Amino acid sequence: KDPSVTVDHAVAIGVGGAEVAIPPRGLGTDEVLQARAMIGRAARHGQGATSALCEQIAAWAGANLADVARIELRRTRHDAVAWFEATGAGHAPPAPLSVVRHATCEVARP
Secondary structure (H helix, E strand, O other), X not given: OOOEEEEEEEEEEEOOOOEEEOOXXXXXXXXXXXXXXXXXXXXXXXXXXXXXXXXXXXXXXXXXXXXXXXXXXXXXXXXXHHHHHHHHOOOOOOOOXXXXXXXXXXXXXX
């Protein structure tokens, strides 16, 4: 069986380059799977939909997160077994198998 898992997610990228996952509330929901589905649906509908969702998240981030420069919507593929083995042993997770960037947008400050 293929041990890989693919996840659609939003990432906040700080001024210094640090990355932080956007919580579901940044997409207007409390549900992790609903947030993932929203990003996946936008990706299937193309650049206009991903850009609009990215801008919506960027507006939320500008009002709720400090030191965030931009938002990226991504589809990331991981080796799930290697990820759990590494993190379970207290090691850093391995690099993703692939990353597709659906949209990138700047965070404007109010």
